[in-house]
Amino acid sequence: MTLEEAATGLDVVLVAGADVRDGRPPRPPVARRLAELGLRAGAPVRIQNRTSGGGAIVAVGEDRIALSRDILRAVRVEPASAPTPAPGGRATQPGPERRDG
């Protein structure tokens, strides 16, 4: 799935850096900047909240990065391996995410 499709609060892992082929945005320098900010293949990320205009704030470790919708669509992710999702997609439940306190 793409980062745009990932549920808010779900821990996911980047499959690869932003896909910059066939001339769609983001251009290669943008993909490089994403990598410099920690959005590299294998990085654990989480959609923190959706923002006005269709983008989102993404948590990469302690970093918070605002991304526009174009970027969210260009980044492929998969669910983090730790809580293996049972059939029915329980991984989108807030259970493992509750760390408030």
Added chain:
Amino acid sequence: MAEPTSCHDEHVGTVPQGMPVVALVGSPNSGKSTLFNALTGVGRAVGNYPGTSVEVGSGRWADPSFGQVALTDLPGAYSLAPMSPDEALTAELLAGDGHLDAVVIVCDAVHLGRSLVLAAHVRMLAVRCVVALTMTDVAARRGIAIDDQVLSERLGAPVVRLDPRRRDVSGLARAVAGALVEPPMHPLALPTGVPTGCTAACPPGCAACPPTTAAALTASLTDDDLAVAEAVFAWVSATVDAATRRTHEARRTWTDRVDRWVTAPVVGPSIFLAVMWAVFVLTTTVAAPLQDGLDALFTGPITEAAGAILTAIGLGDGLLAGFVVDGLIAGVGMLLTFVPLMAIMFVLLALLEDSGYMARAAVVTDRLMGRLGLPGRAFLPLIVGFGCNVPAITAVRVLPDARHRLLTSLLVPFTSCSARLTVYVLVAAAFFPESAGTVVFALYVSSIVLVVLGGLLLRSTLIRSLGHEPLVLDLPPYQRPSVRLLGAATWTRLRGFLATASGIIVATVAVVWALGVIPAPGSGAGLGDVPAGESLYAWLARGLSALFIPAGFAEWHAVGALIVGFVAKEAVISSWAQTYPAGTDLPDALVADLGASSGGHPQAAAIAFLVFLLAYTPCVATLATQRRQIGGRWTAVGVAMQLAMAWLLAVLVFQVGTALP
């Protein structure tokens, strides 16, 4: 002898002979500028680097361990593979043939991975480095413990932990002093990916070593196969793993909770509009009484006192008295009326930036402004411009890319400031007594259209390199701004404004005064004793009015008002009050004069006049501020563009207006 502290732009980047030069580099929000302020104290200047519109700070850092060094605060950069002119300047200055004696790399302990990308890039250059580790207290609270020893070994450079808020920088000073007496460091050899046969014993610049100039490094980092860039990322990941330990799991911070609302759909834009409204009110309604008070002080007591002194020494009526009172004092008075406004603007800007809100505003407005080809943050200067263009142009520094600052600086003059409103109201009421409100409203709509058209025009002609990049923005945590830093930043900028703007403003006011007292060629009147219609001012206005025949207002009172309007729009109405004989009904006289000059189409001529007034150069103070922000050449380009657009639109409006039945 050490140079006295200076505040002129021209001094940014100049260093006395023999003084070591140390640069601060770090990613945006790493605490770099806070550290710079803590190290330099009062003797610093902030201004554009010569030949660029990129802002750098420069100052002196004095410490017993090394005496004095010239400290440069390089623009924040995420890496040496630049994405904006600001980052490019940082890379370029680091590349500069050995003129930097040492570099302090500012690394943020909370966001160590990101900081280390830049640190690794800088360490691949043959330059003396010291790493300053900031925000270790915040990191500890979030459960991140950093092993300085491991970090130092991996980086091959001393690591100094500091807390600029506590102002103890002696450890950093000792490390810099130690580095300065050593030869330049051997570049960091990455363990993976890059072919290297280097050993620690390699001489600087050996062929197998990583690139030792920033230009070569930038080229290899931006190379398509990404080998060097990937090797750096691998090194960074390994270094973060080796040097950090999690003491407890991170929780959601209150920044996250606030951001859920502040950047959310509907709520976020509403908060943004409320903040913009507050900025607008503070820079207009709140600043106005302060400005009026200063103005009253200068036109009242100070003018009277000066007159009394001049009379007492026997110069009460002469040309000199006129020059001192109506030229110099009026000019200085005009300059000073901007001071409260600018101070408020600078405080607001520092508050918005230091608190972290500005980055959120950029997120919320990105989509809307993106359609106009501008980044979200450009909203702020453009809104402020509807109050006054002068603080608006200083507000473009919230834009992190020099090209965006340039574009926005050139567009701000098209926002209709409140000084223009007084003229709109008077002229609209005189020519359109039934629908004055509609005319004024239409002018404000035209102002927005001009900003959009001007933006499209500039982006397709002069500033073409500017593609619209999708938003990728690192959000700093919210924090309470420090009053001390706020005050220091405001004072530094206010001083800079006065230094740059004073000459231009006072000189222009004095020249306009001179035009009014010098008789026109062929006039029989004596110097200083000229009726308005026979002054050099009227003669010049008559000469220029030929240009406005196709716009329908080729009439010297109207054109003369545009000449003084170039100095300040506040002076337009008073120029009419002075040039029409006492007792004239001003609206009637304007209607009669424009009726005559337009061949019986006074309304079309009035609209053309107002459109010209809207679109051409706002005032000399705007030009002075633009010159400080984007340089003299771009300011001149801007003036040419404003005059050309204003004239073309005025002619178009008049020609269409007279063709209609």
